[in-house]
Amino acid sequence: MKIFLDTANIEQIKEFAFILDGVTTNPTLAAREGKTFKEVIPDICKIVDGPISAEVLSLDSKGMIKEAREMSKWHKNVVIKIPMTIEGIKAIKQLSKEGIRTNCTLVFSANQALLAAKAGATYVSPFVGRLDDIGQDGMQVVAEILDVFDNYEFDTQVIVASVRHPNHVKQAALLGADIATVPYEVLKKMFSHALTDKGIKAFLDDYKKVEK
Ligand code: E4P
Numbered sequence: 001m002k003i004f005l006d007t008a009n010i011e012q013i014k015e016f017a018f019i020l021d022g023v024t025t026n027p028t029l030a031a032r033e034g035k036t037f038k039e040v041i042p043d044i045c046k047i048v049d050g051p052i053s054a055e056v057l058s059l060d061s062k063g064m065i066k067e068a069r070e071m072s073k074w075h076k077n078v079v080i081k082i083p084m085t086i087e088g089i090k091a092i093k094q095l096s097k098e099g100i101r102t103n104c105t106l107v108f109s110a111n112q113a114l115l116a117a118k119a120g121a122t123y124v125s126p127f128v129g130r131l132d133d134i135g136q137d138g139m140q141v142v143a144e145i146l147d148v149f150d151n152y153e154f155d156t157q158v159i160v161a162s163v164r165h166p167n168h169v170k171q172a173a174l175l176g177a178d179i180a181t182v183p184y185e186v187l188k189k190m191f192s193h194a195l196t197d198k199g200i201k202a203f204l205d206d207y208k209k210v211e212k
Contacts, residue, residue: 001173004051004159004181008033008040012184013047022050024125024161024181026081026105027057037071045075051123053103055081056091064091072100079122081105084112089119096120103159110144117149117156125181127162128172138162139171146175166190 002021005013008029013020023044030037037054044052052075056067064087068080080095081103082088092102096119103123104116108131113124126145128138145158157178163169166189172180182190 001177002050002179003169003187004053004179005048005187006161006163006181006183008035008044009184010040010043010047013044016184016187017047019187020048020050021179022052022077022079022181023048024053024081024103024159026055038074041071041078042074045077048077050077051079051101051103052077053079053081053105053123055083055105059085059087061087061090061094064088065094068095068100068102069098079103081125082121084108084116089115092116092121093119096122105161107145109141110148113145113156113158114148117152117154121156123157123159123179125159125161128160128168129162129164131162132164139168139175142172142177143175146177 004022004024005020006024008025030040041054054071056064058064058067064082071080072078079101082091083106084104095102101122103125104121105125107113107124107126116124126141131138142160159179159181160172160177161181163180163182163186166186169180169182
């Protein structure tokens with residue numbers, strides 16, 4: 001499974017670049033860094049050689065397509081995030097014809113993912129954490145999307161998004177999701193286990209006894 005970092009923070013991306021397959025951003029994440037997409041995305045592309053998602057702000061398909069064409073010129077790895085709306089699906093269909101890669105975002109059901117895949121989306125991003133937040137089962141939606149894509153052999157890849165904890169990443173991997181896009185704090189937690197720390201300390205303490 002590929003791991004993307006879900007952030008627009010350059011320092012966080014630099015710290016984990018050695019393990020990253022890509023990066024996702026959104027308007028909230030860019031605003032958190034006080035930067036526009038145009039300011040931050042080219043810098044991210046210099047650090048990680050993989051798909052880097054930047055999101056359109058228009059709500060109509062014409063505006064989305066215009067923004068997407070412009071953003072896709074920034075770097076060959078830029079992927080255009082398009083929200084899951086009727087206008088968004090129209091835009092994805094057109095951009096797919098033009099060979100511009102898209103990430104259909106704010107996906108909360110298998111039907112939405114089906115429509116995005118039919119339009120030619122490169123990626124769909126089901127938001128598992130936000131579904132869990134309203135008492136639904138986010139990972140169940142991911143499982144359904146994977147089944148649907150498998151049934152019809154869609155090439156569209158599933159990015160498990162709105163990840164809140166390492167267990168979401170493990171569940172995504174167990175289901176066979178293509179990608180999980182993970183916040184910085186969650187990625188850090190994935191590396192650690194109390195028994196690993198305890199084991200390292202014990203090994204080093206023991207070895208001190210024989211070191212000359
Ligand atoms: C994914 O592409 C989104 O940027 C992100 O995962 C949303 O996560 P949130 O629900 O924590 O805002």
